[in-house]
Amino acid sequence: MNRRNLLRTPTRLLAGMVSALAVTAWAAGGATAAPVAGPTPVPRLDLDRYLGTWRQLAAVPQYFNLACARDTQANYSLDPQDNIAVRNTCTTWSNTIDQINGTATVNDRETGAQLHVSFPGVPTQDSLDGPTNYIVTALGPEYSWAVVTDPSRISGFVLARAVSLDADAWQQVRAAITAAGQNPCLYLTSPTTGGESRIVPLCVA
Numbered sequence: 685m686n687r688r689n690l691l692r693t694p695t696r697l698l699a700g701m702v703s704a705l706a707v708t709a710w711a712a713g714g715a716t717a718a719p720v721a722g723p724t725p726v727p728r729l730d731l732d733r734y735l736g737t738w739r740q741l742a743a744v745p746q747y748f749n750l751a752c753a754r755d756t757q758a759n760y761s762l763d764p765q766d767n768i769a770v771r772n773t774c775t776t777w778s779n780t781i782d783q784i785n786g787t788a789t790v791n792d793r794e795t796g797a798q799l800h801v802s803f804p805g806v807p808t809q810d811s812l813d814g815p816t817n818y819i820v821t822a823l824g825p826e827y828s829w830a831v832v833t834d835p836s837r838i839s840g841f842v843l844a845r846a847v848s849l850d851a852d853a854w855q856q857v858r859a860a861i862t863a864a865g866q867n868p869c870l871y872l873t874s875p876t877t878g879g880e881s882r883i884v885p886l887c888v889a
């Protein structure tokens with residue numbers, strides 16, 4: 685296998701998994717007569733503590749991050765309108781930096797943990813105001829890690845301040861994912877320099 689095909693293989697694998705996840709979600713939705721309640725947000729999100737840089741340590745594969753090979757990060761800061769400026773970056777399979785900038789607005793003033801994130805030019809996500817698509821469902825001690833999903837549970841992200849978590853923290857993360865109504869096996873680890881180097885299901889990591 686030449687280098688070009690080797691670099692493309694993880695993308696093809698992840699693309700297949702995304703398609704399978706979409707079909708599974710569609711089938712599950714079609715088989716359910718009554719709507720399922722969305723995941724519960726954390727009781728209160730302290731935005732000042734949540735701002736800053738987060739490293740993605742695991743995620744449910746999505747089409748928009750198939751180009752990311754490692755070091756996927758999100759940086760949150762306040763903009764002049766008191767919204768949240770979002771800057772997502774990663775290193776691609778061709779060893780270049782990929783980035784996208786967006787804006788997050790808080791939809792849930794009671795908890796502060798349900799937001800709408802928008803990215804200009806991205807279909808269905810280019811409007812500053814919109815329905816919730818980002819829910820913080822769990823937080824680690826001192827905001828050391830977070831679990832994020834959406835009302836339909838199609839997406840999922842494990843974010844952390846550090847490049848890795850210890851075994852006890854990972855156990856808490858898996859429990860939080862399950863409590864949010866998701867399967868940890870649908871999450872794949874995200875390679876991070878100085879941390880995990882593999883892409884494997886979180887349930888076996």
